[in-house]
Amino acid sequence: MVQRIIWKTQKKGVLFFASIGMFIGLFILFISIQLYFDLIIVTNKDKDIFQKDYIVINKKISLLNTVKFLSTGFSDKEIDSIRNQAFVERLGIITPNRYKVGAYTDGTQDFPEFYAEMFFESVPDEYMDINSKEWYWDQKSNFIPIVIPRDYLKLYNFGFAQSQNLPQISEEIASRAMSDFIIEGQGQKLRLKGKIVGFTDRINSILVPQSFMDWANQKLGRKTKGDSPSRLILVCNDPASPSFTKYLSDNNYEANLQQTKSSRLNTLLQIVLSIVLIIGLLIVLLAFMVFIVSFKLMISKASDSINKLLLIGYHYTVLAKTYIIIYGIIILLVYFLSMISLIISKDILNQLFKDIGFVLNEELAIGLIIISISITVVLFISNAISILMQFRKLATK
């Protein structure tokens, strides 16, 4: 009967519209949170779609470097400073050869005698993007595995070979060819056999195993002081971040940021999802404000009846309960409706993403379920408190 007096006489149209607004807002909010979990958190962990970015940096070459006034090497202090930046997860040093390297042929029937000076570099294995069993150097054998950039082969096949009417070479064929190398220094000369065991997209250099490089530098390398590394490889968590690019330009470093596409995509996605999330949040807040105001209005309209009920011995919490229960039912209905809509939409989205090659998690993220319940509980408790306070105010008047 209490409900009949203080609720049934009210005009409730505005609550219907507030509920629709709340439903739309919660749906947008929940779906953006779900996508955030699906696309950003999960994929970053698995690295399936968005791999970590490996970035090679060096100092910019200027005239001063050319005339040897400035070194292009990184000092220990500089390396430490880079290592301590928030966006750097790991840092590897690219070691150049400090001895002479030459590739040669002995001059057979097919090939004339040939010798060309070249270079090697090496990075610790953990920074390599090849997975070959042959990527292994044994001091006892005279074989060295070599990795070259995939771009070099492309350059040959599509630039040089085509223009010179030479046969194009596949990666498989290139991997079969053995070459002879001479490395020399400190008055010693070593002949080695080398073979391409893999191709890299990560480092633009001719790479040999770190263990070989260390051994050869030790044995044949010039013992010059201050031979500091001039290129570093960084594992970055967010190379597209403005702080990273600013750090590079502030220190006059340069990097091949072409490889940061995945990270840029990641950032772009984060921005888009954040905008959608904020829009959802704004709609929720707006609908919530409409709820608060509507309930205030209804309570104020029913204040005469409420006062009479208080006079005959009703406690204000008993009366407030009527409104709180009704609001609770509305919020619960809106929550379930938005979750059902989310599940249906997620199926559709999963299919859409699958079509373009992204496989998303089939289930709702636990994080989303926790967050969505928390948001709903907060929305409920806030207005419940507001309703209680208003009844209390009426009772103490």
Added chain:
Amino acid sequence: MQIQVHQFIPTPLAETFSNTSDIWKKDNLEIGNHAVTSIVSESGKGKSSLLSSIYGIRKDYYGSISIDGTDTKSFELLQWSILRKNRLSMVFQSLQLFPELSALDNILLKNSLSNHKTDKEILQMLEKLGMLPYKDQSAASLSFGQQQRIAILRALCQPYETILLDEPFSHLDDTNAKIAWELILQESNKQSAKVVITGLSENDFFKADQVLKL
């Protein structure tokens, strides 16, 4: 239940009150310590203000009111609610009925707080006051006299130690007033409760144990 007023005077009357009053500005005056206490005065002298202040609806007064030794101004909302539900009843001069509810529902609304009366007892009381035929009519459609009888019945549908009646018979003819008064006395006697009633003058159909003039 002990109701005591001390140096009490409603704020609007503080400037104009008469020294001859039995209540205003008296020290530790007990109200309702007799079976029937009648408070009489002309209109506008503060009868309703006094009862409303005791019932906790008005707080604009000087002095203090205490119930069982505690200043009512220190009562929490819950204490008032319990008091109004189980110990102190009141018929308001303005009745405070719910016009949209039927006569019966108005009574049931109060009774449901304590389930003091059975439905049968309520119907019997309605019959006694000649209101049974009107029980399903909305309160708004009843005459003021009829509404007054519903308000009286509503006030009787709870346990109480004291009942405050603010000019309850103002719109009743003598016959109906007498019947209502008998019912009030009967219900109050059952609970050994005290009656405090205000009026313009002393009624000839009942004799108060104590008469206080404002």
